[in-house]
Amino acid sequence: MSEIIFESLTRWYGEHPRRLVLDGVSGKITDGQFVVVIGRSGSGKSTLLNLLGGLDTPSQGLVKVDGVDLATMNDGALTALRRRRMGFVFQSYNLIPTLSVADNLRLPLQLNGIAEGNKVSEWLARVDLQGREHDWPDQLSGGEQQRVAIARALIHEPAYIFADEPTGNLDLANAERIVQLLDSLCRSAGRTLIMVTHAPEVVGLADQLLTIREGRLVEAEGH
Numbered sequence: 664m665s666e667i668i669f670e671s672l673t674r675w676y677g678e679h680p681r682r683l684v685l686d687g688v689s690g691k692i693t694d695g696q697f698v699v700v701i702g703r704s705g706s707g708k709s710t711l712l713n714l715l716g717g718l719d720t721p722s723q724g725l726v727k728v729d730g731v732d733l734a735t736m737n738d739g740a741l742t743a744l745r746r747r748r749m750g751f752v753f754q755s756y757n758l759i760p761t762l763s764v765a766d767n768l769r770l771p772l773q774l775n776g777i778a779e780g781n782k783v784s785e786w787l788a789r790v791d792l793q794g795r796e797h798d799w800p801d802q803l804s805g806g807e808q809q810r811v812a813i814a815r816a817l818i819h820e821p822a823y824i825f826a827d828e829p830t831g832n833l834d835l836a837n838a839e840r841i842v843q844l845l846d847s848l849c850r851s852a853g854r855t856l857i858m859v860t861h862a863p864e865v866v867g868l869a870d871q872l873l874t875i876r877e878g879r880l881v882e883a884e885g886h
């Protein structure tokens with residue numbers, strides 16, 4: 664059972680004055696949900712995502728992943744949790760430029776001690792990039808690089824995928840393709856997908872919508 668609970672989650676930067684960017688948000692993300700985080704630029708979306716994925720530490724409040732408060736974990740345990748249970752997709756793809764496409768995909772397998780088998784070619788086929796094992800990231804288009812990044816985020820079969828504006832650098836057609844790919848690959852395997860986006864068309868796919876305004880969660884209209 665995978666579940667993320669966050670309570671009174673607060674993040675500020677600096678002291679005197681404190682700059683409050685997330686102001687006591689609470690919620691629950693359950694197994695296999697597609698959660699969409701929307702809100703204006705600077706409202707705190709990436710801050711929330713980074714806290715839920717253990718990439719950042721709250722100033723106050725807590726995040727529980729699989730029932731464990733992240734604040735009780737040491738760095739090694741947190742790294743292990745992120746490596747095994749989570750996959751990350753960013754706006755800027757973040758492929759390692761000095762590694763081939765295949766070696767980028769091998770990294771999560773190696774870090775988790777998972778046997779490679781045919782996984783690299785299988786996952787390239789799933790993102791419609793069969794035969795591109797030996798290409799370098801800079802030989803791929805933006806949409807292709809993001810598809811490699813998706814395969815890399817999923818190849819070790821994590822429970823949670825965190826995607827921070829994964830379509831931010833793509834044209835509309837590529838953006839739709841990336842969202843559909845993430846949605847279908849996560850849904851088919853019951854993985855939880857948490858996506859920050861500016862794209863209003865993604866909202867309709869969400870099981871849960873988190874709308875942030877000035878660091879606070881806004882109640883959905885009509886509820």
Ligand SMILES: Nc1ncnc2c1ncn2[C@@H]1O[C@H](COP(=O)(O)OP(=O)(O)OP(=O)(O)O)[C@@H](O)[C@H]1O
Nearest residue numbers: 676682684702703704705706707708709710711859
């Ligand atoms: N390291 C930091 N130091 C100080 N302020 C920061 C830092 N990181 C983020 N902030 C501030 O926190 C606020 C929220 O940032 P965040 O990246 O979460 O917003 P966002 O909603 O994801 O925005 P966007 O849609 O533009 O990416 C912003 O005003 C930003 O300037």
